[in-house]
Amino acid sequence: MTNESIKQTDLKRLEDVLDTYGALPERWPGAEREMLLQFVGTDARAEKLVADARRFEAVLALAPAGHGGAALERRIVAAALDDGGREARIVPIEARKRPRRINALPKSLGVSWPAAILAASFFLGLYVGTSEIVPSVLADSLRLADLAETADETDDLFGSSVYLGGDREDVL
């Protein structure tokens, strides 16, 4: 095999690697990376292939990625709090470290525990329903008792299969 034919083979392999893994050497297969980098460093055509691949990826970077933002975050969190299948429990950070006390309300308030929960739940629902405040703000100022949680009748978290298809035209 001549030197030139070896280079042609390496060029073809470099092109395949660039098409598969992209222009960043750190993403190339480990077993070939050093050899290909040496080749790029010594062959102008190889260097151009990598440069073209970088330019192309700069263009790909223009693909729209969508923009999240605080408003979308709030909407997503609110959707969970409104979710009929589960109920949220807003737990102040300090309370997570203390053992729960059933009768935490001072007797001087003259308010029974169930009545306090009912009232708090009502005002919480009113507040969350009428404002866009992220629940984390409430967590630092409200103290609520545990609410009943309803488990979903759904598959195990890891049981939901990744069914990305074996019947598509791209499958080898």
Added chain:
Amino acid sequence: MPAKSGLRQGPTRGATPGRDDQVEDENDDDALMQRVADGDARAYSIIVTASLERVLALARRMLGNDAEAEDVAQEAFLRLWRHADRWQPGRARISTWLYRVTSNLVIDRLRSVRPTTMPELPEVPVSAVQGREMEEEDLSRHVDRALQDLPERQRLALTLFHFEELPMAEVAAMMDASVEAVESLLARGRRALKKSLAESWQDYLPEDLN
């Protein structure tokens, strides 16, 4: 660039007195998920804030539509909220789970809707557009269109490996395919994009690469 892993780092440990547990939790997916399973809305909010951009980017690149991408993102997080009590510690990262669910959701959506034609691009030739910003915006639409024209598995492979920078093995596992199959999808996808964009991309480059 290294692959993204887990959630982003929280505040420095001990920065706020009495909040060490919370800070530690924010760097620990299992602890966060336990809190979400307990109904902790704040923990859920932390996950949303940390993961939304990536989930949205995956959905947007697959669906080609901002509103649909937001719907899918919302559904993915809602499922995490609903299923948190079934989280198995030590099995996976939250980000991995979210990528899987989002991938499934976008595939479902793509298969359930009738194919629609992409909006027609302006008839003004690309080469006649004035100004770098307009050129980039136009090229962005071209790229988006070319991406949406790819078969969905090529598009998904590219989105997960190239755009989301996930390791090859993880992409293969997520797509329920061999590494060789994913490599083939990536190569074919990239070549198809180059062909689609051949007439426009060579002339329009970010200035820092000239």
